[in-house]
Amino acid sequence: MTVRNDWSRDEIAALFELPFMDLVFQAQTVHREHFEPNTIQVSTLLSIKTGNCPEDCSYCSQSGHHNTALQAEKKLAVAKVLEAAAEAQRTGSSRFCMGAAWRNPHERDMPYVLELVQGVKAMGMETCMTLGMLTASQAQRLQEAGLDYYNHNLDTSREHYPEIISTRTYDDRLDTLAHVRAAGMKVCSGGIVGLGEQREDRVGLLFELATLPVHPESVPINLLVPVAGTPLGETARLPVLEWIRTIAVARILMPKSYVRLSAGRESLSESDQALAFMAGANSLFYGEKLLTTPNADTGRDEALFATLGLKKEAPRPSVRATAVDAMAPTQSAQPSLPSLNAAEATRVPAACPRRLAGSTPA
Numbered sequence: 001m002t003v004r005n006d007w008s009r010d011e012i013a014a015l016f017e018l019p020f021m022d023l024v025f026q027a028q029t030v031h032r033e034h035f036e037p038n039t040i041q042v043s044t045l046l047s048i049k050t051g052n053c054p055e056d057c058s059y060c061s062q063s064g065h066h067n068t069a070l071q072a073e074k075k076l077a078v079a080k081v082l083e084a085a086a087e088a089q090r091t092g093s094s095r096f097c098m099g100a101a102w103r104n105p106h107e108r109d110m111p112y113v114l115e116l117v118q119g120v121k122a123m124g125m126e127t128c129m130t131l132g133m134l135t136a137s138q139a140q141r142l143q144e145a146g147l148d149y150y151n152h153n154l155d156t157s158r159e160h161y162p163e164i165i166s167t168r169t170y171d172d173r174l175d176t177l178a179h180v181r182a183a184g185m186k187v188c189s190g191g192i193v194g195l196g197e198q199r200e201d202r203v204g205l206l207f208e209l210a211t212l213p214v215h216p217e218s219v220p221i222n223l224l225v226p227v228a229g230t231p232l233g234e235t236a237r238l239p240v241l242e243w244i245r246t247i248a249v250a251r252i253l254m255p256k257s258y259v260r261l262s263a264g265r266e267s268l269s270e271s272d273q274a275l276a277f278m279a280g281a282n283s284l285f286y287g288e289k290l291l292t293t294p295n296a297d298t299g300r301d302e303a304l305f306a307t308l309g310l311k312k313e314a315p316r317p318s319v320r321a322t323a324v325d326a327m328a329p330t331q332s333a334q335p336s337l338p339s340l341n342a343a344e345a346t347r348v349p350a351a352c353p354r355r356l357a358g359s360t361p362a
């Protein structure tokens with residue numbers, strides 16, 4: 001299957017309108033063409049600097065603009081971060097993600113973050129950071145220190161974005177993603193559903209991601225965790241099946257990307273999570289906390305993996321090779337289901353491509 005970045009909004013909207021079973025079947029078929037179907041990538045996320053963020057993301061407990069119960073904390077000591085990374089590795093995480101509630105790293109912070117990247121990398125883990133906006137020079141230095149992934153979410157559609165954040169623009173976010181890509185790091189970028197947006201905004205979010213020159217290697221699809229004291233604290237929850245529908249469409253549009261279950265997962269039943277994996281999700285955060293919001297219990301995750309026969313993926317710490325490969329035609333199919341037949345293919349439109357909700361750095 002050719003990986004495309006010329007999807008139209010109409011094509012994406014048509015995928016959202018498919019009958020649910022047809023959509024999930026197509027997503028699972030695409031998934032099996034690109035990934036080993038019973039393997040899941042597991043990451044651990046640690047907040048290295050919590051709260052008092054100058055940005056005003058309306059879902060986020062860490063924004064200094066909102067009155068939440070969150071206790072702000074200064075930068076964690078390097079030794080403590082490395083200790084947490086070692087523990088994450090011991091429990092089976094292949095990637096260690098470090099998040100700081102900053103608008104952007106200041107130059108005085110750079111030696112600290114570079115030391116963290118070097119330390120975690122030396123353990124043999126994949127490294128990821130989410131620190132807010134980056135300059136080209138900062139991105140380059142992080143890459144040279146060994147950073148594999150940089151997370152910077154688009155959050156929602158370009159149209160809905162002004163309802164969610166006023167302190168930086170959509171194009172600011174795209175600029176940071178471009179710096180990360182130009183430096184040769186892998187991009188982790190997705191969004192949050194359940195922000196009070198319409199389906200057309202979910203279409204718009206996936207349109208932005210799937211038409212980037214190179215798809216993000218990792219695409220978190222978060223479900224809002226409303227946090228009391230934030231402007232979205234009372235938002236009605238999006239139906240889980242609409243979240244899973246969004247995951248399935250992301251899988252079809254970006255077939256070689258890891259689609260990640262992030263915030264919101266702790267509230268899902270085992271059956272909901274199994275359905276999300278069926279829809280093409282193949283990555284998740286492991287550990288009981290996602291920066292500042294609760295996450296699924298680790299023991300519960302292990303039991304679920306055993307029940308579903310899922311194996312954890314080993315670390316694959318390379319930087320440039322996969323980044324360049326993200327839009328290449330499929331090479332490593334592991335087909336356990338047949339490819340779409342002609343009738344099924346017609347149901348796919350013919351011209352067919354920081355911070356977790358409430359807490360993760362954007």
Ligand code: SF4
Pocket residue numbers: 053054055056057060061062063064100101102103132354355359360361362
């Ligand atoms: S999502 Fe990130 S940038 Fe936005 S307020 Fe929270 S910590 Fe700051």
